[in-house]
Amino acid sequence: MKARVTVTLKTGVLDPQGKAIEGALKSLGIAGVDSVRQGKVFDIELAGHDAVAAEAALKTACEKLLANTVIENYRVEIGA
């Protein structure tokens, strides 16, 4: 079973990496970019076919390791 976990910075948390990318895009002449925020994505291959158990396991994984929940949000999609 495949799953995708997306971890993004919470609104209001400064993102200097995103700001740098925004500046680079502007200097490359890509028009119309107002803001960029960078996050992380984890493509996870899981054993078994129990989507509910998999989602629970991945939420635990996010809380413990994949996301810093003080400054980041996470989203778990099963079967993506």
Add this chain to the structure above:
Amino acid sequence: MKARVTVTLKTGVLDPQGKAIEGALKSLGIAGVDSVRQGKVFDIELAGHDAVAAEAALKTACEKLLANTVIENYRVEIGA
């Protein structure tokens, strides 16, 4: 207009970061994780409402800056 660009490693390209996360998840006792691959996600805010032009601009941005097309795939979603 909002857009999301997801950049992931191509199949067959080694991902030591993903391997490390996989090991860490296993040692944390998260069951059933077969493999992990890490990618990047860019949440981009664009001026204007022309989705076709925005997608073209973001594809150019991926080719020039956001993705290393030798080893990475990218996906552009508009209005995500």
